[in-house]
Amino acid sequence: MAAKITFFQVGNGDMTLVRLADTRVTTILTDINIRSSADDPDDDMPDVAGALRQRLMYDKDQRPFVDAFMLSHPDQDHCRGLRKHFWLGRPEDYPDDHLERSERRIIIRELWSSPLIFRRRSVNHTLCDDARAFNSEARRRVAHWRANGYATSGNRILIMGEDNDDKTDDLGAILIRSGDTFNKIDGEYSSLFSARLLAPAPHEDDQELETLLSKNDSSIVMNMEISPSIFSSRKTRFLTGGDARVLIWERMWERFQDTPEVLE
Template sequence: MAPKQDPTITFFPVGNGDTSLIKLGDGLTILIDLNVTQDGLDEDEDAYDVRAHLRTDVRRDAERRPHLDVFILTHPDQDHVRGIEDVFFLGNPANYGKQHKDKDLIQIDELWFAPRIFQDESKLCDEAKAFKKEAQRRIDLYRKDQNAAAKPGNRMRVIGASDHDSCDDLEDITTIAGGVVNLFNGKLRDDLELFVHAPFKVDSDGDHDDRNKTSIIVQARFHLDDAPRALLVLFGGDATCPIWEKVYEQSDEEDLEWDVLLGPHHCSWTFFSEGDSDDGEPSETILALLGLHRDGAQVICSSKCIEDDDDNPPCHRAAELYREAVGENNVFCTMDTPDDPIKIRVTARGAQRMKVDKNSTARAAAARQTALGSPLTYG
């Protein structure tokens, strides 16, 4: 058995988008959202190679096929699901064949999603549609053969309640707002649990087309042997101010305490207010929520570099409010270091920044593999 490592969270520099990887001490991996651009589809050819990084961080089975333990899609906006078919294998794991292995596609052992993805077919991007198709496959299998559905590659969890018929008979694998999950890819954990804050059923089933309203919001609680709640991290996708206000009103303080906050919607003003970013006032409730940070807390803005301009996201004023809450030196933007993800180690004394080991043999091998994977023309 490999020695235990420190649990880590890696926030990738993916521009205005989210890609956050949790890796626990025994190597279990949880990816929250994905925003991977493709060479040729995106002019930003210098993008950090998230795909290669993931390939080195996930475990491999006896046949060297890579596996991600859990993928959580907070909501199906493109900047949270981009590249999913290029990085991951979607489909019946029994059909994972040589062509998938040659591309080193990663199998997702367990898929988490909010029920809203089944209600907006026409407005979904292609990647979201592919995700939804995969979610549907797993649901269909679950309804037909629960034993098969309990196997890696077929597992899933629905986050949030819904009366939509797409979610019928899924109660046993649904966690609603207010619930706690510590079952990841078939294993009960004592080192991580997620407290689900949202989505609320009213929003999941509401007649609106704002996907941000149905974003999954969780408080991730990391426990160490001698330090329960060693680190508390809030992930909220693109959830907007009214949702967060509702969350605040319905939650106990301890369920909203945080050491690390992934700034919702890429450091957008929409977290602070529904009003204009130039002259609107931030919600007092949101400011109070920000005030629930623990000593030394940090805010991670998974966004482009934050400039004092009109962009939103990221919003300069939002960043300023974050700085006021946690201190000038505790707000970080992922694209400030486009070649280095922000990697945090979970310790009994809070979050500690770590360097990504670029010199590891595994990373070098993955980089070579990526280089080989792209055709190059010489003349």
């Protein structure tokens, strides 16, 4: 099977699915924006939830899943529909087995989350209910890892970017620092995928800048490198940046201008 990137018709916001060319059909979902009108069969809004489910695998218990879900930043048009369509909680507590397969919530095997997107909320940058739910689930998974020193599928999380004041230094194996490259998805290494995290990055050297940054400026910026098929030696690159503003791209250019290939 060939690798594929699907951009769903969500209007404003984002919802992108990356499927790798491996036998597992590994999936990485970036953001969601599933409006209530998209769930209404009498509305002409594209049924993006249904389109997503058609592209997912099901586990041995007939539960739909994504191998990784990355929230670029917690604006509503990037996480709308999360609570309705995804299971947030311990895998063993999954409550939808009695429902029809098409109605079961999607399990997230591994979360990719930035610590900065939630710290930079404020009176002017509040979180919607879906963003708060994502935050709670991310915290649950970090607590699970800290308590056990490991996590299994459905409890896993990768923290994208370090926080200021060494707040994330104890996260060890689940921390991806800005500039790092990784090729592990839900505990499995992949020869068909790698990704370099470009942002967010803490700005300890510029406290004035830090006070001006918002949720958008904490967007995860990542450059994925994907093999089109198991037989191909060439790579396709997919650069995704949420809603990061010009200021952040300028800071990234300053940081990587001597190695511009990381931004290709």
